[in-house]
Amino acid sequence: MTIPLTYAQELLDEVERHDPTRIRGPRFTVERSYTVTGAIDPAVLATALDDVVVRHEALRTVRDGAEQRILPPVPVGLDTGGGGFDGPLPGGQVPALRARLVGGRLDLAAHHGAADPWSLSVLARDVVTAYHARLAGGRLDAAVMQYADIAADDRSPQWQKRIAEVVPRWRERLCGLGPSAPRTLSGEAERACPLAMVTFALGDDLWRAVGATARRARSTPFTLLLAAFAAAMCPAGDTAEAVLPVITPGRIPSEWDTVGFLLNVLTLRIPMTGDPDPADLLRRVDAACRQAYADDIPLVPVLRAVPGLLDVLVGARAVPAFRYVARPDMTPPIEQPRFTLTPLGAETPPTVILGTPILVTVHPGGRGEVAYDPGLVTASHVERLVEAYLAVLPAFAGAGR
Known part of the structure; x- marks a missing residue:
């Protein structure tokens, strides 16, 4: 077939x-x-x-x-x-x-x-x-x-019509992004290195505060975590905007049990003027997330409509990417199992696939890790990024109080 x-x-x-x-x-x-x-x-x-x-x-x-x-x-x-x-x-x-x-x-x-x-x-x-x-x-x-069903759906007239409707909105949002937009990361010139990993944890109290504040703001923990990441990436006066590639599972509920490569990327662009108030930045990131997910289509048609976008996402000049891993329960439907499998260690991060030099991942409960290419980025650069993120996150977890 x-x-x-x-x-x-x-x-x-x-x-x-x-x-x-x-x-x-x-x-x-x-x-x-x-x-x-x-x-x-x-x-x-x-x-x-x-x-x-x-x-x-x-x-x-x-x-x-x-x-x-x-x-x-x-x-x-x-x-x-x-x-x-x-x-x-x-x-x-x-x-x-x-x-x-x-x-x-x-x-x-x-x-x-x-x-x-x-x-x-x-x-x-x-x-x-x-x-x-x-x-x-x-x-x-x-x-x-x-x-194969997903491949057929990708080429269906209904999906093609949807993509044609949405691509112009992505082109307008991402207009002007290109090779000159991203900041060069601090790292060595050589690549060909295995990925390195830095882990971090928010702690139980901070994680609960993230959830509580997100609920009060009628938002989500993911959006709050992303807003704090934007603030950590762009300190006051450092840049006029934050470019935030978000790696998503690329799945809708009907595809949760499907095996295949489905990852997708949504690129958000957030204005960063002055010293943003956490509550205000959370609202702006929330609005941008809602627009992006409402217009969620495969990245490839967007790449074709926005020349230079791939340079923003991949390689030495790419900006760090972010993801929040929240999956449905994968417990086997067995009442009295003879054996079980419990994940041991971290999974392979998508940065090894998509070529992003830095990928920040946060899991439900507040465990996180940063996967990075040591051929492009120094360990000290990543450590400073983690420190900055953990320093600004408490202000966002208490936003609006």
Whole structure:
């Protein structure tokens, strides 16, 4: 079966043209480790993994120029050796999934053209569900919205009409952005470095204050966190505006169980005049967020309408990106599970995919991390950014009191 590319896949092509070998490279993978709780039969687990490949067509789909083809299911092959994943996962290999069971840990890796971080959460849930279905003599339900369905929706007349209506508004909002707009980050010239990570935590009291203030303002924790980030990025008098790329899951509720690459980016532009009052800046960021999400379309048509926008998002002159990770409950629907999977460590951040030099992520509860390219950005630069963010956030969490 041959299907068109999704807009998200076209975005990967745009990034590849801007930064060759980033997407086509053999280690373009998303990985996550999980702690295994309970007894587990490796043979049943291997069968469960194969059932997951049957359920999710994206894991057995290969690119063919401007199209893609869905292939028949192929066994995953559960690795029970030690160490980490020691080899590349080429984009043309199916299934685009690897699994290794070592002691009390299960490692999952997928080619990023077939899965994004959200997808790994879906896969981990479905592996547990498939395992228990096999123990009961059944199989994992294969009925789910497929990546091919999203590709078809992307090219539907209704969606094309919607994109044509919305693109002019994005062009007007982002007019004038280009190579000269972003500030150069402080970093070394060489790239080709693995991502580095700095973690931080808001603390329980501050996190509760964020939620309470957002509710009073009839806004959301994400919007408040983003407003504080704008203030940290643009101290008083430093610049006339904040350019805020927000990485989104690119999913609507009907696509929550779909495996594939769906990430999207919404670029906000916020005026930053004088020393903004936190409550006032929160209102302006809230208004900008509402407009952006109301006009949420794939990034690729926006890139084509706003020359130079990709330079703002990717590479040495790109501005830091932001995301707030809030996903639906991925607990398997099993009353008495024989085994469970609990995420261990941080997931692969989207900055490895989209080429952003700095990505700030905040999770529900106030845990956060900054992933950055040490070939472009120094550790001290990132540490100063985190310090500035944590310094201004309490004022926003108390905005309007």
